[in-house]
Amino acid sequence: MMQDALDRLDAASELAGDGQFDAALRELQWFHEQALEHDPSLYGVRLSYALHAWVDLGADYQPALDALLATRERDAALLLAGKGKRGLFHDVVAIDEELGQGADTHVLCVALERTDPVLLAACADIALPAIIAAGDYALAERLLPDPGATIGQRSRSLMKTFSRWRRQHARTMFIGSQIGIYAADVRQVLEVLVQRGRHAEAARLRRLAVELIPATTVRRAVRAALYAS
Incomplete structure (x- = not known):
């Protein structure tokens, strides 16, 4: 199939x-x-x-672009009507990214906070990059009610991936890419906190993001990524 x-x-x-x-x-x-x-x-x-x-x-071929835009608008309308789920939201965000229209994702997120805040919260990890790129740190902060828990979840995911791929003798390049993703996710959280004036909390969570990684080699790489000048 x-x-x-x-x-x-x-x-x-x-x-x-x-x-x-x-x-x-x-x-x-x-x-x-x-x-x-x-x-x-x-x-x-x-x-x-x-x-x-x-x-x-x-x-x-302009009709192809028109068709893609129509697909995006159809899906966005379904989301705003309360008829969409996480997968559909991801579809719209991915189309916006490919078209270089992240600002449209932010507009959709602002509208969804009014019409379907539960869905938006469930899609926070997908939504945050566009929201942060738009400079809407207030909305980003609302989507991060517990930054520590967010970092904890990301660290567990990284270690689960690391353990699985180590058993399969994964290439170092793959592990490095996963560490990079984790560091980028953490920096995203820290940026929101700093922009909202929560500097002490950001510093504490930066340290926590390193301490939560038990594997020495991975922890060292995470520390280097998060404390790079």
Whole structure:
């Protein structure tokens, strides 16, 4: 099933290369709407490579861009009507990122805080980068009711990943990328606290983010990332 879906994604690229833009668009739309029904593990491909291919097609074929924008507006409307979940929110954010329209994500988040604050809170990790990029630290702070718990969850996730991949003799490069993600997540939390004047708490949580990592080599790398000048 996965290969069938990936074959259709590959076909979209070939069709676009041959100038068959409308056929390529149909394949990309199919992938976006139905790929997960074939294999949920395509989640990442769907929101990265496939969307990137769609935006690329839109650069040469305006109807493709129009179709992507219409998909985004449809999904945003569903979210604002209380008919969406985390996956749909992630779809909209991913489209905004590919289009370089993070400001639109922030506008959606402001609206969702009024219409569906529970959903927005559940999507805080996805929403925060755009909110912070917009300089809306007040909203970001509201989405971080317990920064310490957030960092604790991120540290457990890092160590779980590290333990699993160490058993599988993972490459150092992969572990390094996961440490980088953890450090970026922590810095995001610290930035919100600092911008909201919570300097002492930010300093304490920076130390905590290091102390929560029991593996010596990983802890050393985390410390270097969080205390880099």
